[in-house]
Every structure is written in C-alpha cells, then in structure tokens.
Amino acid sequence: MAVRNWQLSMPTPESYWINRVLFDVHHKEGHLQQYLADPLRYMDPIDLPQQRKAQIRDNAIGALYLAGANPYLLRAHALGVHMPEQAFLQSLRDVREEASHG
Structure with a gap:
C-alpha cells in the first residue's frame, strides 16, 4: 500500500517548504507581520522556486x-x-475543474 498525503505519494522537498512557510507565518511570533509587510522578502531565504513563492503570496x-x-x-x-x-x-x-477536464 502506497503512503499518500493529500496529493503526493511522498511529500517532496518543495511541499515541505510550502508547508513550512504556511506554518511559520501563522504559528511563530511576529512572522505574520513580517510576511504581510513583504511576502517575497519574507520568503527570500526559503528554497522554493519564485513561481511557488508567488503562489503563496x-x-x-x-x-x-x-x-x-x-x-x-x-x-x-x-x-x-x-x-x-x-x-x-x-x-x-478551479483546480478541481481543471483536473476533471485534463
């Protein structure tokens, strides 16, 4: 039986960093304010492609x-x-509709 999360057979490093950003922004003192002030600057040290950072932003x-x-x-x-x-x-x-048409 394959181990699955909500989308991937196994979480990727990219999904780890997405989840890490989402967790830190909302669970660490002062991070939400830093994120809201400049999301891309907040994510600058994070190892994610710019496209993913833009999707989070x-x-x-x-x-x-x-x-x-x-x-x-x-x-x-x-x-x-x-x-x-x-x-x-x-x-x-929107993504559900894209998936059903693709």
Whole structure:
C-alpha cells in the first residue's frame, strides 16, 4: 500500500517548504507581520522556486494544494490573511475543474 498525503505519494522537498512557510507565518511570533509587510522578502531565504513563492503570496490555494500543501495549513493561511471565503473556495473549485477536464 502506497503512503499518500493529500496529493503526493511522498511529500517532496518543495511541499515541505510550502508547508513550512504556511506554518511559520501563522504559528511563530511576529512572522505574520513580517510576511504581510513583504511576502517575497519574507520568503527570500526559503528554497522554493519564485513561481511557488508567488503562489503563496497570491493565495493560489488550489495550486498550492496540488503542489502538496497541507489542507489544514492552507485553511489557516486563508483565515490568517483574511482571504474571502468565496475566493478560497473558488481557488479549490478551479483546480478541481481543471483536473476533471485534463
């Protein structure tokens, strides 16, 4: 039986760093303020491609989910940055529709 997370057979280093950023921003003192002030600067030392950093900055929830982000961390992030509920749900719906057509 294969070990699975929500998307990947095994988490990748990239998914680890996505989850690490999402966790740290919302669970470490002062990190949310640093992130909100300049998300890309906050993520500068993180070993992620610029595209992934932009997806985190832009709250591309569906794309991050497909990249292996933990759904609970994604939800906490959306709440923490005050992402509108409809935008959060639409981002997930968009990737579901893409997957069903691809």
